[in-house]
Amino acid sequence: MTREAYYGIILLKLKIIFNKKEPFVPFGPRWLEARFRGCGFRWTFPRQVILDVLTKEKKHLSAEDIFLKVHKRYPGIGLTTVYRTLELLFNMGLVRKYEFGDGRARFELSQGPGIEHHHHLICRKCGKIIDYKDFVEDEQKLIKDLEERLSKKHNFKIETHQIHFYGLCSNCS
Amino acid sequence: MTREAYYGIILLKLKIIFNKKEPFVPFGPRWLEARFRGCGFRWTFPRQVILDVLTKEKKHLSAEDIFLKVHKRYPGIGLTTVYRTLELLFNMGLVRKYEFGDGRARFELSQGPGIEHHHHLICRKCGKIIDYKDFVEDEQKLIKDLEERLSKKHNFKIETHQIHFYGLCSNCS
DNA sequence: ATATTGTTGGAAATGATTTTCAATAATATT
DNA sequence: AATATTATTGAAAATCATTTCCAACAATAT
Numbered sequence: 001m002t003r004e005a006y007y008g009i010i011l012l013k014l015k016i017i018f019n020k021k022e023p024f025v026p027f028g029p030r031w032l033e034a035r036f037r038g039c040g041f042r043w044t045f046p047r048q049v050i051l052d053v054l055t056k057e058k059k060h061l062s063a064e065d066i067f068l069k070v071h072k073r074y075p076g077i078g079l080t081t082v083y084r085t086l087e088l089l090f091n092m093g094l095v096r097k098y099e100f101g102d103g104r105a106r107f108e109l110s111q112g113p114g115i116e117h118h119h120h121l122i123c124r125k126c127g128k129i130i131d132y133k134d135f136v137e138d139e140q141k142l143i144k145d146l147e148e149r150l151s152k153k154h155n156f157k158i159e160t161h162q163i164h165f166y167g168l169c170s171n172c173s
Numbered sequence: 174m175t176r177e178a179y180y181g182i183i184l185l186k187l188k189i190i191f192n193k194k195e196p197f198v199p200f201g202p203r204w205l206e207a208r209f210r211g212c213g214f215r216w217t218f219p220r221q222v223i224l225d226v227l228t229k230e231k232k233h234l235s236a237e238d239i240f241l242k243v244h245k246r247y248p249g250i251g252l253t254t255v256y257r258t259l260e261l262l263f264n265m266g267l268v269r270k271y272e273f274g275d276g277r278a279r280f281e282l283s284q285g286p287g288i289e290h291h292h293h294l295i296c297r298k299c300g301k302i303i304d305y306k307d308f309v310e311d312e313q314k315l316i317k318d319l320e321e322r323l324s325k326k327h328n329f330k331i332e333t334h335q336i337h338f339y340g341l342c343s344n345c346s
Numbered sequence: 347a348t349a350t351t352g353t354t355g356g357a358a359a360t361g362a363t364t365t366t367c368a369a370t371a372a373t374a375t376t
Numbered sequence: 377a378a379t380a381t382t383a384t385t386g387a388a389a390a391t392c393a394t395t396t397c398c399a400a401c402a403a404t405a406t
């Protein structure tokens with residue numbers, strides 16, 4: 001099967017599922033498996049390991065970071081599979097993808113027990129990334145307001161947002 | 174001169190100048206030239222043309238976009254020079270660099286007459302980018318507040334921020 | 347137990363960006 | 377104004393993250 005057909009089917013599957021219902025599954029012990037099967041995808045070992053890494057290491061990992069961690073446990077796994085799985089998870093709405101400016105994308109699980117909405121501080125000198133989840137209430141209020149107004153004005157359906165702060169971390173300033 | 178030494182010198186120059194004074198020059202007719210010379214850089218023709226393009230086309234251009242426009246007027250110019258100039262301008266604080274997730278960086282002049290602080294809406298389907306500069310006052314207040322608190326808490330010196338909204342544009346939803 | 351077909355790994359390809367290096371052009375010096 | 381100095385440039389090659397191709401494989405359906 002060509003790549004185009006393969007991903008065409010994936011997107012189609014997701015579209016159908018998402019139109020039928022919110023693919024929400026309670027965060028029980030096997031909710032990820034349920035989510036995969038619910039969307040018609042296979043619950044394979046590589047996917048399990050990648051998701052386990054994402055679940056345990058919550059913070060902005062690059063594809064290579066994930067590959068290295070996964071590789072330790074399951075040396076047979078390929079970098080390609082990591083990229084493919086991340087793309088699938090992104091399309092499923094399970095991971096967020098960030099580009100902070102150093103040329104490599106970062107990924108984070110966006111749903112699950114203990115996952116909180118947050119944004120990032122990025123040091124322009126050493127590249128260190130710090131999460132912050134403070135003052136979310138204030139932000140949420142502004143953003144919600146903003147989203148409503150922007151949606152109307154530009155006829156744009158906003159789904160997510162990212163806020164990046166750039167500057168110098170304690171070591172570099 | 175090796176690349177490392179060359180850029181070492183550039184960064185050193187910038188550091189010295191920026192420590193001595195705010196490299197601000199009133200936005201007169203030749204303020205860009207003054208800014209360049211003031212930092213010890215040469216005011217070359219390629220740089221002039223690139224800056225002219227950035228000044229006229231204000232919106233989130235990729236390096237290739239800029240190259241193509243510049244190339245029309247001065248076919249001798251190389252893509253390498255465009256990348257190099259953009260890096261220099263970024264280090265001088267004259268351009269902002271964005272990565273919206275499609276694998277290519279976007280650049281915008283960040284200072285000059287008529288340049289306004291703004292953020293972006295990005296369509297996840299067609300990649301269209303819309304600027305918005307509405308409601309900046311509300312945002313500024315929150316952001317300023319946030320910056321102060323984050324600076325203290327994480328001992329992080331915030332210099333800039335970016336807000337990206339992702340969703341579906343009017344054509345794609 | 348077997349057939350079906352979605353998924354995988356590795357190698358090769360891609361595309362944006364960076365590096366190298368000799369030639370050139372902007373500025374400083376005479 | 378002529379020459380010396382050195383920052384800057386362009387083209388080709390290199391690099392690096394990510395994607396594609398394709399034959400082998402493994403998860404699920406029959």
